[in-house]
Amino acid sequence: MxxxxxxxxxxxxxxxxxxxxxxxxxxxxxxxxxxxxxxxxxxxxxxxxxxxxxxxxxxxxxxxxxxxxxxxxxxxxxxxxxxxxxxxxxxxxxxxxxxxxxxxxxxxxxxxxxxxxxxxxxxxxxxxxxxxxxxxxxxxxxxxxxxxxxxxxxxxxxxxxxxxxxxxxxxxxxxxxxxxxxxxxxxxxxxxxxxxxxxxxxxxSNSALALALRSTTDIEDSGKLVDAVNAIVKHCSKQQIMLYYNLPDFRNSVEFLTLLAQKRGMLKKGGVPDTESAAKLLLYDWTGAKVSYHSLLxxxxxxxxxxxxxxxxxxxxxxxxxxxxxxxxxxxxxxxxxxxxxxxxxxxxxxxxxxxxxxxxxxxxxxxxxxxxxxxxxxxxxxxxxxxEEEEVVEENIQTSRKTNPAKLNMDESLEEQTAGEQPPTLSFNLDETTDQDDAYDFNTDYV
Ligand SMILES: Nc1nc2c(ncn2[C@@H]2O[C@H](COP(=O)(O)OP(=O)(O)OP(=O)(O)O)[C@@H](O)[C@H]2O)c(=O)[nH]1
CATH class of the missing domain: 3.40.50.300 (P-loop containing nucleotide triphosphate hydrolases)
Incomplete structure (x- = not known):
């Protein structure tokens, strides 16, 4: 904005x-x-x-x-x-x-x-x-x-x-x-x-997923871009991601971004897949105006x-x-x-x-x-x-109470109930406290 x-x-x-x-x-x-x-x-x-x-x-x-x-x-x-x-x-x-x-x-x-x-x-x-x-x-x-x-x-x-x-x-x-x-x-x-x-x-202190989607600036660092994409993809159905982007199976985020860059013709000099641009594209998709995804209650x-x-x-x-x-x-x-x-x-x-x-x-x-x-x-x-009129501002300090540190939600139980009738692709989520710290994520482990 x-x-x-x-x-x-x-x-x-x-x-x-x-x-x-x-x-x-x-x-x-x-x-x-x-x-x-x-x-x-x-x-x-x-x-x-x-x-x-x-x-x-x-x-x-x-x-x-x-x-x-x-x-x-x-x-x-x-x-x-x-x-x-x-x-x-x-x-x-x-x-x-x-x-x-x-x-x-x-x-x-x-x-x-x-x-x-x-x-x-x-x-x-x-x-x-x-x-x-x-x-x-x-x-x-x-x-x-x-x-x-x-x-x-x-x-x-x-x-x-x-x-x-x-x-x-x-x-x-x-x-x-x-x-x-x-x-x-x-x-x-x-x-x-x-x-x-x-x-x-x-x-x-937020999860890698929250930081990927809610950080105030666009991510520029290539390592952080891969981490952000990793955090998003592992919180989605892999099959649906493959279907949406029309890609074959992939083992990790780097491979996913390489395939995506190739598919979209995002190539650097010498035909090298531009994975950074592909990562930015995915992040824009996830916070922008087009891709349909929905979260469970x-x-x-x-x-x-x-x-x-x-x-x-x-x-x-x-x-x-x-x-x-x-x-x-x-x-x-x-x-x-x-x-x-x-x-x-x-x-x-x-x-x-x-x-x-x-x-x-x-x-x-x-x-x-x-x-x-x-x-x-x-x-x-x-x-x-x-x-x-924007300068009309109240300068008083606001007393902030900060008792809250909401725990992450465990949605595993509700997943089954809510997707009944939705016919989702087979997937299983593991949302314990350590999930987002795991940089070396193996997609084959969490997706059936
Ligand atoms: N499909 C769809 N896209 C929307 C809707 N509202 C906003 N967008 C898109 O979402 C993107 C962000 O919208 P903005 O209005 O710039 O969002 P903002 O909260 O003001 O963004 P910041 O300035 O970064 O804080 C833009 O690409 C919009 O076109 C909506 O109701 N439906």
Whole structure:
């Protein structure tokens, strides 16, 4: 996600500390916080530390979950996740609009431009009315204008959701991770102001899988790329991966990447397979806009350890949950889904821990040199109210309680139950605490 306009010029800070600070400002300034989840791995996109900050902040702050990219999971799986998540926080099913015009383009209003806008189903947004209604009703119940923070790990679709609500490409969207560096305000209407934020920083203590999918920057180091691919592939059905990429059997990640590079014609000088590019392609696939995979629900339906029943009730107050359920059903009915058999089964590693306190970060900087920033964007198109309001920031410190260290989920039991009727390929997962440490993974061991 790339923000346009003056804000990036003024606040172009690349350090993770700055990311943390900006995220906290957004949370602090928000009446409602939307935590955006990729529907393909809802739990992996939830950050217990940030949820705790919001739910324990007092001052009537609300937390909603937005289950985005619902067009990439089978309908049956989506319905199960909505049912699961709503027991913790009110949850909105969403599919972002994929092709929106720039504000500058919209101002031109050339008839040929409008004719070129893609109106196909794939580019449409679903869930917009439901989310807006929820926010507007909350406004009315509070009898005041509200600020709505949009937070989440990289690439979950934060910018896409804001753009979809605004119906204009106010923030740039793309597969590159972590381009948003500072808070920016976007007015949806007179009563609702969205606050965009840099992504949550995944703590280094997370599993290799969580780090592969949720790290703030694109991975560049070739060894780390192979590790990241290894972590992803070993949490999927190998047969389905082979089928999706149309590859023969492989023994390990290096062999997989070699085959993938050959298949896609990714060759270096002398015809050597470019495994680094193949690895980046796979990572983009796994966090981007296309590949359908879905994760199974946890065996235990207990409340997440960092939540209490009182918190759940408090977060529900002020929202009409019956209407939300009905509106979600309307969204569900309208979207086109991949079928179960073609969607890759994925084993999530559960909630992803985030680093929210600046003092917990090492003095490292994000490797953003390779990311093309948008600072040269024409500021003249940014002369509306939105681009001037991001500096309105609350500087108070937020007290963070950090009791939580959620254990990884053991989903083995639920796997059998949930895949009954799904006819998944034969697979067996081993999610003990050491799984992700095992660099020399042998695919033949865990996949039957
Ligand atoms: N299929 C599909 N793709 C989506 C959807 N929402 C977002 N995407 C794609 O997901 C990718 C990331 O979207 P962004 O909106 O840039 O995500 P972000 O959370 O703002 O990303 P960061 O700036 O890295 O934090 C883009 O390629 C989007 O086109 C959706 O509902 N469905």
């Amino acid at each position: 790339k923000l346009k306009g003056k804000s990036n010029k003024l606040l172009n800070k690349n350090s993770k500390k700055s990311f943390c600070g900006e995220l906290k400002k957004v949370v602090e300034a928000s009446d409602i916080v939307l935590q955006v989840l990729d529907a393909r791995d809802p739990l992996g996109c939830r950050c217990p530390q940030v949820e705790q900050i919001i739910t324990q902040s007092g001052g009537n702050k609300k937390l909603l979950l937005v289950l985005n990219k619902i067009d990439l999971v089978p309908r049956e799986n989506l319905e199960k996740w909505l049912h699961y998540l709503k027991n913790e926080f009110p949850t909105v099913a969403f599919k972002s609009s994929m092709q929106l015009k720039d504000r500058s383009m919209q101002e031109k209003k050339h008839p040929k431009e409008s004719a070129r806008v893609d109106l196909s189903r794939g580019s449409m947004c679903f869930g917009r009315e439901c989310l807006l209604k929820l926010l507007q009703e909350y406004c009315r119940s509070q009898d005041k204008a509200i600020q709505v923070g949009v937070i989440g790990f990289p690439n979950v679709g934060k910018s896409s959701i804001i753009n979809s609500l605004k119906e204009v490409r106010a923030c740039d969207v793309g597969p590159v991770r972590g381009i948003t560096k500072c808070m920016q305000a976007i007015h949806i209407d007179k009563q609702i102001r969205m606050l965009d934020s840099p992504s949550i920083i995944a703590a280094p 946890p065996a235990s339906r207990n409340l997440s350890p960092h939540l209490t029943k009182e918190v759940v009730v408090e977060m529900q107050q002020g929202f009409n949950l019956k209407d939300l359920e009905k509106d979600n059903m309307d969204t569900i009915k309208a979207v086109k889904y991949p079928n179960l058999a073609s969607s890759i089964i994925f084993q999530s590693s559960g909630l992803t821990n985030g680093t929210v306190e600046e003092n917990e970060l090492a003095e490292e900087t994000l490797e953003l040199e390779n990311i093309e920033t948008n600072e040269e964007a024409d500021d003249s198109t940014e002369d509306d109210q939105d681009s001037n």
